[in-house]
Amino acid sequence: xxxxxxxxxxxxxxxxxxxxxxxxxxxxxxxxxxxxxxxxxxxxxxxxxxxxxxxxxxxxxxxxxxxxxxxxxxxxxxxxxxxxxxxxxxxxxxxxxxxxxxxxxxxxxxxxxxxxxxxxxxxxxxxxxxxxxxxxxxxxxxxxxxxxxxxxxxxxxxxxxxxxxxxxxxxxxxxxxxxxxxxxxxxxxxxxxxxxxxxxxxxxxxxxxxxxxxxxxxxxxxxxxxxxxxxxxxxxxxxxxxxxxxxxxxxxxxxxxxxxxxxxxxxxxxxxxxxxxxxxxxxxxxxxxxxxxxxxxxxxxxxxxxxxxxxxxxxxxxxxxxxxxxxxxxxxxxxxxxxxxxxxxxxxxxxxxxxxxxxxxxxxxxxxxxxxxxxxxxxxxxxxxxxxxxxxxxxxxxxxxxxxxxxxxxxxxxxxxxxxxxxxxxxxxxxxx
Numbered sequence: 001x002x003x004x005x006x007x008x009x010x011x012x013x014x015x016x017x018x019x020x021x022x023x024x025x026x027x028x029x030x031x032x033x034x035x036x037x038x039x040x041x042x043x044x045x046x047x048x049x050x051x052x053x054x055x056x057x058x059x060x061x062x063x064x065x066x067x068x069x070x071x072x073x074x075x076x077x078x079x080x081x082x083x084x085x086x087x088x089x090x091x092x093x094x095x096x097x098x099x100x101x102x103x104x105x106x107x108x109x110x111x112x113x114x115x116x117x118x119x120x121x122x123x124x125x126x127x128x129x130x131x132x133x134x135x136x137x138x139x140x141x142x143x144x145x146x147x148x149x150x151x152x153x154x155x156x157x158x159x160x161x162x163x164x165x166x167x168x169x170x171x172x173x174x175x176x177x178x179x180x181x182x183x184x185x186x187x188x189x190x191x192x193x194x195x196x197x198x199x200x201x202x203x204x205x206x207x208x209x210x211x212x213x214x215x216x217x218x219x220x221x222x223x224x225x226x227x228x229x230x231x232x233x234x235x236x237x238x239x240x241x242x243x244x245x246x247x248x249x250x251x252x253x254x255x256x257x258x259x260x261x262x263x264x265x266x267x268x269x270x271x272x273x274x275x276x277x278x279x280x281x282x283x284x285x286x287x288x289x290x291x292x293x294x295x296x297x298x299x300x301x302x303x304x305x306x307x308x309x310x311x312x313x314x315x316x317x318x319x320x321x322x323x324x325x326x327x328x329x330x331x332x333x334x335x336x337x338x339x340x341x342x343x344x345x346x347x348x349x350x351x352x353x354x355x356x357x358x359x360x361x362x363x364x365x366x367x368x369x370x371x372x373x374x375x376x377x378x379x380x381x382x383x384x385x386x387x388x389x390x391x392x393x394x395x396x397x398x399x400x401x402x403x404x405x406x407x408x409x410x411x412x413x414x415x416x417x418x419x420x421x422x423x424x425x426x427x428x429x430x431x432x433x
Contacts, residue, residue, distance in 0.1 A: 003243050009250035016234045017288050024291040027353050030230035037121050039227030045220040046115045061221035064130035072134040074149045116220040124410035139204045142264050143189040143197050146204035148181040158187040235260045249276040295353045306339045316359035336365040337372045348383030357408025366400045
């Protein structure tokens with residue numbers, strides 16, 4: 001299995017494509033006119049508190065105030081009060097629960113209007129909603145994630161070996177240079193040694209100390225820490241041992257990526273980074289440009305002749321599976337199963353490529369056999385397991401529908417790349433005069 005990362009630097013945008021066995025497997029886009037604030041840390045000011053919905057609105061200097069669940073409020077740890085106000089809050093709320101509070105419980109809320117608070121963006125502004133915030137700060141590195149206000153540690157669930165999990169937990173116990181907080185070991189740490197993890201942890205802890213110093217100097221609302229750009233994230237999250245090459249078509253960024261890889265991963269991996277300087281555009285030379293055009297289409301053709309329709313709406317995304325020109329001598333039940341199996345794999349890929357989130361409803365072709373239905377769900381879940389975004393899939397309903405969710409953290413690829421037509425107001429249709 002071959003795996004390559006292609007990075008194209010164009011006017012006002014950066015594109016990164018993950019190619020597996022010659023096919024587009026994942027895609028990321030960063031444009032100058034839409035600067036992502038996901039992961040940014042702000043010193044915000046509490047504008048209002050709404051106990052009835054367990055939330056507070058925080059001014060972080062953006063067009064819209066961010067929203068902070070009261071269950072996500074945490075105060076810096078101290079020796080006298082190790083858990084701070086968080087200890088009180090967790091007695092009142094459970095995460096996501098909407099509970100009305102008043103009296104003594106209302107007084108226990110560790111927030112007041114006008115108070116300054118350090119928050120991090122966990123979900124970008126979407127439609128009419130402002131950014132979703134948390135005060136459970138986390139800083140992600142190559143091998144570990146540092147959580148300054150959490151005392152627990154852990155190991156990625158994707159590392160399944162019991163012995164390896166125990167070994168990595170033992171390495172965490174050796175991080176005695178950190179006075180507060182906890183760490184989570186990422187999947188990339190599998191079979192890595194103490195040196196790599198310790199270097200990563202020290203780097204993140206140093207960043208946190210800088211954040212604390214800067215937060216004391218600035219008045220709210222203010223940006224305290226900006227998440228790294230797309231290229232850094234690609235190197236951090238995708239440049240694993242399974243990657244054969246990382247090809248980039250900018251000499252300036254090529255030099256930066258070499259330094260990133262040398263400092264973040266190891267000098268021995270620098271030889272995998274290549275500069276592309278041929279006259280033909282990188283994505284066209286690698287056969288990616290044509291595939292990229294398809295991820296904006298509503299209709300996605302499958303190899304068998306069947307197709308799927310993807311229609312995003314304000315509330316949810318609808319995916320319809322159609323047999324199209326698919327032909328077989330098999331019985332209708334077997335034919336439906338074959339089309340649905342192919343569609344399930346492609347749907348997971350399209351959701352990943354388009355970065356679609358929220359509620360997703362899939363209308364598969366009707367099947368009567370329970371065994372076939374289970375296999376379709378298993379196929380869908382298996383393909384979604386490769387996704388960095390958290391997903392949850394329900395079984396097929398009596399109507400042949402599958403309800404699932406995919407974590408939405410920012411705007412979809414379509415929302416970043418397109419705007420509503422000024423003539424049809426986004427309807428996609430023109431009135432006949």
